[in-house]
Amino acid sequence: MIINHSNKQEYFVNTILQRLNETSKEIIMQWKSPIDTSTRHFLLDNLLPQADVDEIYAAFPRNGGGFFDRDSFREKKRTSTDLSNYSPVLSDITYAIQDPRVVTKISNLCSMKNIEPDPKLYAGGLSMMFPNDYLNPHIDNSHDRERSKYRRLNLLYYVSPNWALEHGGNFELWDDNRTKPKVIVSRQNRLVVMETNKTSWHSVSKVVADHPRCCVSNYYFSELSPDGDEYFHVTSFSGRPEQPIRKIIGVFDNIARNVVSKIFKIGRGKNLVNKNGINDKL
Numbered sequence: 001m002i003i004n005h006s007n008k009q010e011y012f013v014n015t016i017l018q019r020l021n022e023t024s025k026e027i028i029m030q031w032k033s034p035i036d037t038s039t040r041h042f043l044l045d046n047l048l049p050q051a052d053v054d055e056i057y058a059a060f061p062r063n064g065g066g067f068f069d070r071d072s073f074r075e076k077k078r079t080s081t082d083l084s085n086y087s088p089v090l091s092d093i094t095y096a097i098q099d100p101r102v103v104t105k106i107s108n109l110c111s112m113k114n115i116e117p118d119p120k121l122y123a124g125g126l127s128m129m130f131p132n133d134y135l136n137p138h139i140d141n142s143h144d145r146e147r148s149k150y151r152r153l154n155l156l157y158y159v160s161p162n163w164a165l166e167h168g169g170n171f172e173l174w175d176d177n178r179t180k181p182k183v184i185v186s187r188q189n190r191l192v193v194m195e196t197n198k199t200s201w202h203s204v205s206k207v208v209a210d211h212p213r214c215c216v217s218n219y220y221f222s223e224l225s226p227d228g229d230e231y232f233h234v235t236s237f238s239g240r241p242e243q244p245i246r247k248i249i250g251v252f253d254n255i256a257r258n259v260v261s262k263i264f265k266i267g268r269g270k271n272l273v274n275k276n277g278i279n280d281k282l
Helices: 003-021 024-032 050-059 087-095 100-109 243-263
Strands: 041-044 068-073 073-079 125-129 134-139 150-158 170-172 183-184 191-195 202-204 213-222
Touching: 003 100, 024 041, 024 100, 041 170, 050 087, 050 183, 087 125, 087 213, 100 150, 100 213
Parallel strands: none
Antiparallel strands: 041 191, 068 073, 073 125, 073 134, 125 213, 134 202, 150 191, 150 213, 170 183, 170 202
16 A cells, blocks of 8 residues: 555554554553553554555664764663654654544543644654663653643653564563562554653663664653652652662752752753754653
8 A cells, every 4th residue: 555645644644543443442551551551551562564664664774874972871762853864654653653643542541631733853763772871760750841841641652673672672660669670671663652750651672683772652641640749850860679779879969950940940951962963851
């Protein structure tokens, strides 16, 4: 089936909606009864036909060219929000997941109200992880760029072929004590949707595969706080159980970045600009 790119996003929307409808009962069961973590989430495999996910993967630059390199004790990965530099299929799938019909369907399945997508891709967009890349345990920034809406759902769509547990680079949801993660393989054509709140600790294990782990990321927001209370925090990192020093560093690092963010209002359209001229976010 040949699809013109002008219709590709609509095609993705309809295909995603069909899969959500087909699996709605299973999704609701997963969401209501999370296993090995208190963070509500669901997995949806085979989101798109194989030819489509292969096209999306092929559109990622093999060496991460043009992506912003994040490298610190917190994380090591490459990201991009400028979708105009790449094949239209990457923006088609990204914004298909932001389509109001898809947003409404997913928010209803998750029993959430007043959920909105983020066309500005604040902390969303494309990500690539190469050998030895990782993402330490963390909770996401509580708000959008303007701090007017709370981050409520994290949507991750994995597209790298033949990804298996032994390749590393797998998604992890932690128990309340952050001692043992629930490992979710970053399997090709798998959509993971998780709630984000004050305790939704998650991470990505170190990549050991010889090909990149590619992901399309989106966030949904709401003016409604997850627990009804008003609060704010930057993306807050910790160490893994075997990294006690990083845990200690994380405590002080999180405090410092929260203070800087509040004083300079970073995240309200006044983000820091890094040495590559790209907006960086605390």
